[in-house]
Amino acid sequence: MIQIKDVTKKYPKARKYALENVSLDINTGEAFGILGPNGAGKTTLMSIITTLVLPTAGSVTVDGEKLSRQRIDIKKKISFVTQHISIRKDMTVAEVMELSGRLYGLPGKMIKKRSMQLLEFTGIADKAKSTARGLSGGQQRKLMIARALLSDPEILVLDEPTVGLDPHARRKIWDMLIGLKLKGLTLLLTTHYIEEAESVCDRVAFISGGRVSDIDTPANMISDMGSFAIDVFEGERTKSYFFKSAEEAEGFIKTSGKPVKVRDSTLEDVFLKKMGTELG
Ligand SMILES: Nc1ncnc2c1ncn2[C@@H]1O[C@H](COP(=O)(O)OP(=O)(O)OP(=O)(O)O)[C@@H](O)[C@H]1O
Ligand SMILES: [Mg+2]
Missing domain, CATH: 3.40.50.300 (P-loop containing nucleotide triphosphate hydrolases)
Structure with a gap:
C-alpha cells in the first residue's frame, strides 16, 4: 500500500x-x-x-x-x-x-x-x-x-x-x-x-x-452525479444535464421542449462537470 x-x-x-x-x-x-x-x-x-x-x-x-x-x-x-x-x-x-x-x-x-x-x-x-x-x-x-x-x-x-x-x-x-x-x-x-x-x-x-x-x-462517481445524461441542443451549444433516476430524466424531457439526446453518463461527464468546463 x-x-x-x-x-x-x-x-x-x-x-x-x-x-x-x-x-x-x-x-x-x-x-x-x-x-x-x-x-x-x-x-x-x-x-x-x-x-x-x-x-x-x-x-x-x-x-x-x-x-x-x-x-x-x-x-x-x-x-x-x-x-x-x-x-x-x-x-x-x-x-x-x-x-x-x-x-x-x-x-x-x-x-x-x-x-x-x-x-x-x-x-x-x-x-x-x-x-x-x-x-x-x-x-x-x-x-x-x-x-x-x-x-x-x-x-x-x-x-x-x-x-x-x-x-x-x-x-x-x-x-x-x-x-x-x-x-x-x-x-x-x-x-x-x-x-x-x-x-x-x-x-x-x-x-x-x-x-x-x-x-x-468511476461507477460511484457516475452514480453520485446521476447515471442518466441528457444533452440539450441549445442553439450553438450542447449542455448536458444529469439525473439519478429514469423518472426524473423523463420529466425533464417532457418539460424541456428542445431537441435532446439521452445517453448513459460517463466518467468524462463527471470530470468536465467537476472541473467546471461545459461540453461544446
Ligand atoms: N521544475 C519545475 N519548476 C517550477 N515549476 C514547475 C516545475 N515542474 C512543474 N512546475 C509547475 O508545477 C505545476 C504542476 O505541474 P505538473 O507538471 O505537475 O502538472 P501536470 O498535471 O503533470 O500537467 P500536464 O497535464 O500538462 O502534464 C505547474 O504550474 C507547473 O508549471
Ligand atoms: Mg504531466
Missing part, C-alpha cells in the same frame, strides 16, 4: 504551490488513476512517489515504510514510466534493455532472459535489433514499459502512457496494463483519456490546482 500524506510541493522560485496537502491511499494490486487538467500537479505527484522530486512537506510511505532517496530497498519496489520519452535514440532496443538491467545491478544472464520475455510481452521482440530512433511512438512507449518492468517492480507508475498514440496503439497499451494488474502489480497512472481510465482504473482521483478533490470508483 502507498500512503501519501499531506504532500505539499513548492518548486524553488515558483509563486504557487504545485501540490497542496495531497493525501491518498493506493491499495496493493489496484489500478489507480490521477486525472486532472494541464498543470494540475500530476507529474509532480508521480515524481515525488518515485523520489525524482522531493516534497516540500508531507510524506509517502510504501507498505508502512517511509520513502526517501536513500531507501533503495523501498525504491526497488517502484518503477516509473515518464511522460516524456526518455530513451537513447542511438541505442538498439536490446541495448536499452541491457543498459537498464545493468543500472539495476541485475546479472547479465537474467537481463537477457527477462528482456526477451518483456519484449515478447510488450510485442516488440521483433524490434530487438532496431535502434530506438527507428521505432514508432507506440513502440517507444512499449519499450519504456518493458524497461520499467525489468526490475520486477511491485508498483508501476505511468505518467500518460498513451499520450499521442492512435486508438489502436492506445488499446494495446491499456490491454498490457490490464494484464499487469491481473498479475498483481499495483498501477498508478495519469491520463487525459478519461474514457480509458474509466475502463482500466479501480479508483480515480481528480486533481486540479495542486489539490485532490474527489477519490472514488
